Amino acid sequence: MANYTNASPNATFPSPRDFILSIPLYKEFPITKYKIIEDNPVYDLEYFRGTIDCYCMQCKAHSIFQCHEKIEPDRDLPPSLYHNYIFTLLLTCSRKKDHEILFLFFANDGKLQKIGQYPSLADLATPDIYKYRNILGDERYKEFTRGVGLASHGVGIGAFVYFRRIFEFLIEKAHLVAKSIINWDEDKYIKSRMDEKITLLQAHLPEVLVKTKSLYGILSKGIHSLTEDECLDSFKVVKLGIELILDEELARKTREDKIRVASKDIGTLGNLLKRDEK
Numbered sequence: 001m002a003n004y005t006n007a008s009p010n011a012t013f014p015s016p017r018d019f020i021l022s023i024p025l026y027k028e029f030p031i032t033k034y035k036i037i038e039d040n041p042v043y044d045l046e047y048f049r050g051t052i053d054c055y056c057m058q059c060k061a062h063s064i065f066q067c068h069e070k071i072e073p074d075r076d077l078p079p080s081l082y083h084n085y086i087f088t089l090l091l092t093c094s095r096k097k098d099h100e101i102l103f104l105f106f107a108n109d110g111k112l113q114k115i116g117q118y119p120s121l122a123d124l125a126t127p128d129i130y131k132y133r134n135i136l137g138d139e140r141y142k143e144f145t146r147g148v149g150l151a152s153h154g155v156g157i158g159a160f161v162y163f164r165r166i167f168e169f170l171i172e173k174a175h176l177v178a179k180s181i182i183n184w185d186e187d188k189y190i191k192s193r194m195d196e197k198i199t200l201l202q203a204h205l206p207e208v209l210v211k212t213k214s215l216y217g218i219l220s221k222g223i224h225s226l227t228e229d230e231c232l233d234s235f236k237v238v239k240l241g242i243e244l245i246l247d248e249e250l251a252r253k254t255r256e257d258k259i260r261v262a263s264k265d266i267g268t269l270g271n272l273l274k275r276d277e278k
C-alpha cells in the first residue's frame with residue numbers, strides 16, 4: 001500500500017488519478033524534494049491532461065472526463081518553492097461539455113494538499129456501490145456508505161470500523177457455509193488470524209481475495225493499535241475485498257435470474273409449440 005503519512009518526507013506522491021478520486025481533502029504530501037521544474041509528480045498533477053473514468057452526477061452514469069488545457073502554464077517556480085500557491089483541475093464530461101468536475105489544490109510550506117472538490121468524494125463513490133444494496137441488505141448497505149463517506153473526509157479509524165464490520169460479516173457468511181462441510185476444523189478456524197481464516201475458507205471466497213490474503217492481516221490488529229493513516233491506507237484494500245466478494249455474489253445472482261427467466265420463456269415457447277401441433 002502507498003504510504004500517505006503526513007510527516008514522512010518519503011511519503012509516496014499519489015498519481016493524478018488517485019489524488020482526484022481517492023485522496024481525502026487536506027491530506028498533506030511533502031513536496032520539498034521536487035526542486036526541478038519538470039519531471040516530477042507535482043507537475044504531473046498540475047498539468048494533468050489525461051482522462052478520468054468516474055460517475056457523472058448529471059448523466060447519472062459513469063462517464064469519461066477530460067482535463068482542460070491550461071491557458072498559460074506557469075513554470076517559473078519549482079514546486080519546492082511554492083508559497084500560498086493554488087491551482088485547479090477542471091474536467092468535463094465526454095457526453096456533455098457543461099458537465100464539469102472541479103478539484104482545487106494548495107501548495108504551501110513544502111506541502112501539497114487537495115483543499116476542495118465538486119462533487120464530493122462520497123458523491124462520486126456512492127453510486128458505484130448502490131448495486132450492492134440488495135445483497136448487503138439495508139443495514140449493512142448504510143454502514144458501507146457511511147464508511148465511504150467517513151474515509152472521503154479523512155476519518156480513517158471511523159471508516160475502518162465500518163469496513164471491518166462488513167468484511168467480517170461477509171467472511172462469516174462464507175464460514176457458515178464451510179461449517180456445514182464434514183471434516184471442518186472449527187477450533188482451528190476460531191483461533192486463526194483473518195489472513196489464515198481466508199485460507200481456510202478459500203473454496204468459498206473469490207480467488208483474488210485468497211491470493212492477496214496477507215493484506216487482510218491488518219483486520220486482526222486491535223483498533224487501538226492502528227493510527228488514523230494506517231486505517232485510511234487499509235481502507236482501499238478492505239473496500240476492494242468487500243467488492244470482490246459482493247461482485248461474485250452479484251454475478252451468481254444475475255446468472256440465476258437469467259436461468260429463471262429463460263426456463264419460464266422456454267416453458268411458454270414449449271406450450272405454444274404444443275398448441276400449434278394440435
Ligand SMILES: [Zn+2]
Nearest residue numbers: 056059093099
Ligand atoms: Zn455527464
